[in-house]
Amino acid sequence: MTSPELCFLSAAQIGRLFQKKELSPFEVTEAHLKRMELLEPALNSFITVLADQALAAAREAEQEILAGRYRGPLHGVPLGLKDLYCTKGIKTTSGSKLFDAFTPAFDSTVAARLKAAGTILLGKLNMHPLAYGPTGENGEYGDMHNPWNPALIAGGSSGGCGSAAASSECTLTMGSDTGGSIRIPSALCGLVGFKPTYGRLSRYGLTPLAWSQDHAGPIVRTVEDCALVMNAAAGYDPEDPTSLDVAVPDYTRCLTGEMKGLRVGVPREYLDVPLDSQVKTIVWKAIGRLSDLGAIISDVSWPIYRYCTAIASAIQMAEATAYHSQLIRTHGSRIYPPVRLRLEAGFFLSASDYVQAQRARSLFYRESLNLFKEVDLLAGPTVPVTALKIGTTRVNVGDKTSGVIGLLTQYTRPFNLNGFPAITVPCGFSDAGLPIGLQLAGRPLEDETVLRAAYAYEQSTDWHLRRPPLGIQA
């Protein structure tokens, strides 16, 4: 196998080869580091590369596997963490130079669990500063670039995860999602991105943006890899007050390829907001495929959807400003200007605005649960457009002009507000060769239903096998 071919393997494939001792963690780590060297000038996925540490860990994993101390399917698999996951002894910037010298003394729970599973940490991934933006633009560490066309955004805020996983610089990446920050870069880069039920993955040791809407989750190339990451990282964590103390299933067991009889609703309100015609055609074709697979598709109504942005934004802004209030006051002029603007604006929300938004959120949650009495899943586009040119602030879609933030998050935000599990899977490409994502969302704690449907769809297509043109022959 050539060096790029090793990088294109999924974690599940790598794990099987490691277990059979047909491939070594050292070879795979070395191949990824070479690939990073080749592609980083174009992509800028990483803030910190841990080459020496990764090679040493890979050598250790190799010895453990050879000695029969195999830890499981992620043992020896290369990983990148968004740079807001605290990592003991490793710089953690949250995408801002203000934290360039911050080296945590502890691991976030998810980082610790993935380390215990034997993953090899290749480095810390670039991100929209302070996770406060959906484009993956960063005026301090540099913009993240989309591997399908480096002139375009990778999406955000977990943009480095998107560019690193899509370009095969990393096999596994972990992002975070407050309004779509896992699913947006995944959709724009042709990846699988999973935001589990709120409380399923610990938030302990992740820099908050908005506590009540923040989620950790994987950005990877296959649904099976998502399930493997969930198996290793999910579970109760007493350090996170919102962590769910419920049994963790084996998420790979739901990957049956079967979705016959699942009721899938498509909210008609999804058509009341701007939606690119090519994205619509491709996503609705994908929904047709779900029907071919035995799902029962129906048109549903979710009237409160149109209030989602107002409710979620008010809560997010109040929480983000509260968390960063000292930073804004003492170092405001050094915060990336578009982020600074949003953070400062939060001071102008009153306590009663916040409480009213939280009351509206209760209504949104109740109406979401009611909707899920009719269906098992909701389906629709993840993002209404394909990747935009870096620097774009407003976009024309049909006869409407929209701001980029609202546009990119219009389909993802509802599931941060209600905390329901949601995934994006690649479902096609635009005429310009850019990836498009299908979003599937389920009831709280029915993460397995979401993964099961996503897997069945994925396995019936070959979209997830396509690779960006970068470095194929290298």
Next chain:
Amino acid sequence: MADKFWLDKEAFLKIAETSGLDTADRHMDELYAFVQQMLSNLKDIEDLNLEGMEPFMPALPAKEGSR
């Protein structure tokens, strides 16, 4: 403040100052416009009937003790 979803410039600067922002900074006009937009978006929430609604709290399932 004549309208709860609109701030006059004077009130804006007062809140900015109280919040510890540098009101002499040249981006204040941009922030003022952004804040007006943010406040006008809150109007949507007023359309909802929130009678009987308490602020959201995550519905945490009972502990199973199965960690």
